[in-house]
Amino acid sequence: MDSPGDWTAAALFSPSKARAQQAQQRDWAAVDIWLAKQYGKRLPAFERNEDTLEALLALANVNEDADEQRLLVDKVGRQALQAHGRTSPEVDDVYQRLLDTLDHDGRQHLDILASLAVELGTAETAEMAQSICNLTAQRFELSEQVARCEAQQAALQRELQKTKAVLQILRNEAFQPPSDLSEQTAEMARSTKQLRTKLVEYDERTSPLRSSSIIGPSLEDVLKQAASSEAQQARLSALENELCAYEGLPPDPKAAKGKLEVARSQLRKLTAERDERFEELADAT
Template identity: 30%
Template sequence: MSHLPPSQAIFSPSVARAAASTAKDWSYIDTWLRSIFANSSNSSSNRASRPPPFERNPETLKALLALATANEAADEHREQLARVEEAALEEVRSVEREREERRRRIDARKQKQQEGREEAEEAEEALDGDILATDLLSALESSLSKDGAAALDAMASMAVELGVAYPTPEILGSKFAELQGRAFELEDGIERVDLLRRYLDRESARAETFLAELQHASIFTLPPTLPKQNLSLQRLVKSTSSHLPDLTHQVHSLEKTIGLPSLTVDDVRADEEAYLDLLSRKKDLDAQVRAFAGLPPDIDAARAELEALRSELRHATERRDEDFERLVERESPVKSRRRPRLD
């Protein structure tokens, strides 16, 4: 409850829970800082193990919690690395002990077996080969850096997880690529399922809305004048149906006396063809009339204007012919006349 004044009482359960959670977090931070500064014995370090009052705010608490979490994760990582190194050192020591035991056994066999030196030499060479291989592996492991050893351990653990007997970087890379592809496929499938779920939620919401509207409509009461209107309509239908036979009889009598024209499909087709012919003739006449558009309505004035246009057309035609003749005379080559010879 450090974020509240000391004299202020808490009446809200949510505020009380938040205050209790904040007090618990500050208690955890104080304990963590006390454990960090436990190596210092002076009073200044003890005072520095707790934040000052003006720094006890939510932002500082959030930063210290993140720092404590990162510190604990780093400590766990260092502990795991130390345990791995200790196990590797113990394994190397056991291998060294086995190698020393083998050497002692070889020495004992050399002292006891003076006869059959060839067999002893062959056994010694075999054992020396095993010792050489063990020494070579030990030398390789000891010459590796921490990063190299971590990479080798990661490669070995990956091979064990993937079930690869003879791992190589190429095989592990291909397996890792396959796993990554499967992960992408699963993510795609999850997105599709999420999309389908959202669609189903939307449709279910629409169905619930429609059901609510139906329930509201079922509760709706009919107007009070509806029964009277229904009775009046039924009476009108009955009266009309009673007059229907008389009307039918009148129609039949009119058909017998006057007679209705008999119309067939061929007559309708002939009328349609005649209508289409008239329509085409109308289009032709419209085109012809459109050619005389712009002429005055008076017949004499129209004829005078037509004669004027014709005279203009004749003058233009004559001018065109003259221009063409001049053009031909200008473009045609001049032929020199041959003088007759005087014998």
């Protein structure tokens, strides 16, 4: 076991170790009490270590369970003796004859019933039946819990196998880093440092240009000018369509008027010729 100084240092630097040592001290105290009950003040010499503590704790638990069983058997025996003391010789004779009439299986069943009464701590039939029902219910609950635990364990085993398979895949060469990863990282770091230096230099060079640049028109002004240009373009197209009607006329107004009169006379002549042909066509039909 650790010395008090070691225990104090462990408590200061490792709370978990301190709790473990406290639990170990409580176990040794329980073992010492049990040994004192068995041997009194004349305790045998033995080595105090974890293996000895574990063995003595197991022995003490078994001994206490045996003592409880013995006390229970003694209690049942005293109750039986008290009941036997109140019986009459005739009852004893009937009891002996009843035992004589039992065969081997009957005696065995009677012994089992007596052992069951000792284990359950009662000789009353109703209490024994209730205890058996409780034990049956507890056994069913425990079996269900065991089944659920086994199902969960099987599911965890399947997930573990899947995880191992994925881990095996990730350990392939395709997922391994290159051998020159450190050199590549160092080279990238140097390149990044150089680029940062050049970026600062270029920023210093372009700062005067940014400060002396003239601010151009805004987006709203550009949109207004574009709309005005489109309106003027539409007006120009309309005027061009109107001017197409006067194409081929001379620039002199009188000459243009004379040419217009000639065109009108030709139009009247063509109209009259058209009307005559329509009349001839109507007479022919």
